Amino acid sequence: DQQVKQNSPSLSVQEGRISILNCDYTNSMFDYFLWYKKYPAEGPTFLISISSIKDKNEDGRFTVFLNKSAKHLSLHIVPSQPGDSAVYFCAASARGSQGNLIFGKGTKLSVKP
Amino acid sequence: GAGVSQSPSNKVTEKGKDVELRCDPISGHTALYWYRQSLGQGLEFLIYFQGNSAPDKSGLPSDRFSAERTGGSVSTLTIQRTQQEDSAVYLCASRMVGSSYNEQFFGPGTRLTVL
Numbered sequence: 001d002q003q004v005k006q007n008s009p010s011l012s013v014q015e016g017r018i019s020i021l022n023c024d025y026t027n028s029m030f031d032y033f034l035w036y037k038k039y040p041a042e043g044p045t046f047l048i049s050i051s052s053i054k055d056k057n058e059d060g061r062f063t064v065f066l067n068k069s070a071k072h073l074s075l076h077i078v079p080s081q082p083g084d085s086a087v088y089f090c091a092a093s094a095r096g097s098q099g100n101l102i103f104g105k106g107t108k109l110s111v112k113p
Numbered sequence: 114g115a116g117v118s119q120s121p122s123n124k125v126t127e128k129g130k131d132v133e134l135r136c137d138p139i140s141g142h143t144a145l146y147w148y149r150q151s152l153g154q155g156l157e158f159l160i161y162f163q164g165n166s167a168p169d170k171s172g173l174p175s176d177r178f179s180a181e182r183t184g185g186s187v188s189t190l191t192i193q194r195t196q197q198e199d200s201a202v203y204l205c206a207s208r209m210v211g212s213s214y215n216e217q218f219f220g221p222g223t224r225l226t227v228l
Contacts, residue, residue, distance in 0.1 A: 004155070034216070043117070043204055043219030044156070089155060098163060099144060099208055100172075101217060103155040 003027045004092050006104035015113050019077040023090030023104055026071065030092040034101065035064060035075050038087045047088075048075070080111045115139075117220035119205050125226045126195055134190045134223045138207030145182055146208070146217060147190050149201040156204060162188060163210060195227045 005024045013019045023033075031052040036044035050057040050064045050073065057064050063076045077084055087108045091101040118137045126132050138145050147159040158172040162182040173179070177195075182188040192199055202224050206217035 006155075036219075041221065043206075043221045045219070046216045049216065091156075098161060098169065099210075099217070100146070100158055100161055100169070101156075102158070103148075105153070105155040 001026070002104075003030075004090055004102050004104040006088075006090055006107050008107050009105070010108040010110070012110045012112060013080045015082055015111055016079045019075075019080045019084065019109055019111065021075040021077075021088050021090075021107050021109065023073050023075075024071060025073075025092050027092070027094060027102075028071070029094040029096075030102075031095045032093040033064070033066060033073050034091045034093070035062075036089045036091060036103075038089060038106070044089055077109075080109075082111050082113050085109055085111045117205055117207050117218055119203075119220035119223050121223060122221065123224045123226075125228065127228050128197060129194055131191065131193045132195055132225065134192075134203050134225070136188045136190070136205030136220060138186065138188070138205070139209075139218055140186075142207035142209050142218070143185065144208040144210045144217075145188050146206045147180055147188070148204045148206065150204060150222075151201040159190070159203075192225075195225075197227050200225055200227045 034049040035047040037047045038044040066073045087106040089106045090104040120135045145162040148156040160180045161169040177193045180190045202222040204222045206219045208217045
């Protein structure tokens with residue numbers, strides 16, 4: 001049973017518009033959430049994270065929102081750029097798990113010029 | 114080096130053969146993880162090393178899989194008697210324990226193809 005779900009395998013957005021990537025989780029022990037970005041033939045790179053004590057974290061064009069009651073988080077990219085085209089993975093870490101991450105299956109974002 | 118490195122980048126092997134995959138973590142990172150990504154799937158945790166502690170092997174899919182970490186640095190993942198379902202990208206990550214984030218820095222991965 002998947003503990004971290006990214007239900008949209010792909011998303012296409014026009015350059016300059018907002019990209020919204022969604023992620024749902026089932027384990028209430030998760031207390032830290034991360035987004036990773038992956039280009040083909042490269043390893044994932046850390047993008048942004050949020051602790052369960054917060055509901056929003058912002059870093060430049062990237063904002064992550066956490067709704068604990070709904071067990072839902074989202075990544076907003078605004079404005080989207082063609083270089084943002086990649087696969088985005090949502091990941092979660094549980095208290096006491098020594099940092100082991102549970103990943104979703106990823107969402108492939110395509111930003112069209 | 115500046116980042117996590119893995120070798121080989123690609124490995125093609127025949128079913129039944131053994132393979133060894135290598136990971137060089139970022140210098141000073143005491144935590145090391147192995148994951149694999151099968152086609153169309155997310156990253157699946159395999160094993161975790163932290164300092165001199167016993168590794169967390171809870172993610173290893175079968176006893177054909179094993180891993181070592183020598184001297185607290187380089188790690189090798191060994192798959193014995195490979196099967197076609199072992200075909201995947203194997204990713205290594207390292208982390209600075211004690212940092213404020215659970216960020217893991219990933220290597221580029223080894224793409225394993227079992228014929």
